[in-house]
Amino acid sequence: MTDPFLSLLLSKNLVLLSAFIDNGDLVLRVDRKNFKNLMRTLRIDPELDFSYFVYVTAVDWLDARQNRFELVYELMNVSAFRRLRIFVELPEDQPEIESCVDLWLGANFMEREVWDMFGIKFIGHPDLRRILMYPEFVGHPLRKDYPVQGKQPRIKLRYPEVRNTAVDMKRPPLVKINRQSRNRES
């Protein structure tokens, strides 16, 4: 509790599981219920003012922990360049958490990526589609139970009635080659 910023943070009546300094970085642990309130306070409170959403990612702990998924958020205060990392754990049977897109616009793409890669649902996300993978992809590739060389089912051509326009145009060839005359010249 020597860090002055940590004591300021703790004076804000936040419901945290723990707060500690790990390898020089300030780290908070919070449970899923109080997560959104914490994020809203961090964003809106003028003394804290974490207006920059650095990243969100997830870690799949499989059976190593009671809760399978762990979400990692990092925020930054742009005026003082102060950073904060937040861990939230999610159980395997209900991998859902509230979305942060209403607080930080940049969370949109990053949350979509976490959904794509880990299958963690973000409740309230405006457009939760796959982003790096294609829509027909089965499974979530960065989960530990997805094999490294996993094979995907072959997908059908999406709209077989839409032909290749370049073929349909039936353009005349650019240069007409008359083989016979060519042979005669040579």
Add this chain to the structure above:
Amino acid sequence: MIDSLNQKQKLLDFDYGAGGIETTMRSRALNDDLHTETMVVSIGPSHPATHGTVRIVAELSGEKIIDADIEVGYLHRGFEKMCETVNYNQVMPYTDRLNYVSPLINNFGWCLTIEKLFGVEVPKRCQYIRVIMSEISRITDHLTCLGASAMELGAMTVMLYMMEAREYLWELIEEVTGARLTVSYGRVGGLNGDLTPDFAEKTREAFKKVRRLVADSDKLLSRNRIFMDRMCDVGKISREKAIAYSLSGPVLRSTGVAYDVRKAYPYSSYQDFEFIVPVGSKGDNYDRFLVRMIEIEESIKIVEQALTNLPDGPISLSDPRIVIEDKREVYGSIDGMINHFELVIRGPEPPIGSTYFQVEGGNGELGFYVVSDGSGKPYRAFVRAPAFIHMGAFREMILGHSLSDIIPTFGMINMIGGECDR
């Protein structure tokens, strides 16, 4: 009547030009006086005017973009999954292919993250060499970005000038690392090799040529009427929006936020060097262009300072847990042999824990979040790729502009497929 309405609805439901891939975009009737409809145009993923595999599904009213859907992921190779299967040093070639225009910065970003996990700091000479190589890479990155964007706006000469300048710098990189693009120069706890003896001399020679070429390009572009018309007030984003979208690098600095990782969180002895962080005021493409032009000059200055003050000493840690020992030790002593074997077979084994470390990449904050479970392979490796995050704000930047404004805006974001899609 109903039939014709149905037919019209069918027309509206048809995915015009979108190639049949599922999007949220449909063309719709604009209820204006002319009773016109919008048109959905799909640009990419492989389009001659965009350098990078990204698909932009734009909905147009006339030539104005009224909605857009950005699809990334066409170059997804599973970087993060592959990292989990190899040891910490074997990740190095994969990081080369992240931002393949400045691979050295990716190398060092990865090394610094693992060194932070170990809790060690590399020798001063190694830090200085990392700075030198990073800054040379940053210049090549900016030159590629500016040259390619200028070419897309019709300035072929500038492109050739900048490619020539980049070639001089890549010759330097090749001399030190042995490769132009896939350098794999960084090692956890050190470097692959030292600088060559006459590197400083050659660098000064190269910088003379680079400075001349950049000055020529500057004269051709910076006050060029055609160029300015295409760049000024295009792709504008406000300071608040830029922060909300988590932008970084030249794109963020063009809006007036002086956030540069090298100044905000100095790493690798960046605090030893004098350089300025250029900031723009309007946040448009022209400001991004100018910020990059100034950064080229600043990077050159940093390299010159680093070469002048380059300290002597080892280029790697002498910690057998992390760095492969000298060959004399390996073949001469049993300890050295064992350490070498362990490092090659099992890799460096950081303590259990997780950490994040950020460096200033060519396009912004490049960070790695790594989880170690105590073994030689990362349990989880995540890349905070600036290009990916910038693409999230791309829709906001092009809305309301004309179709042709996509090209300079996309060029100035400098989306690198390898980094964006990982």
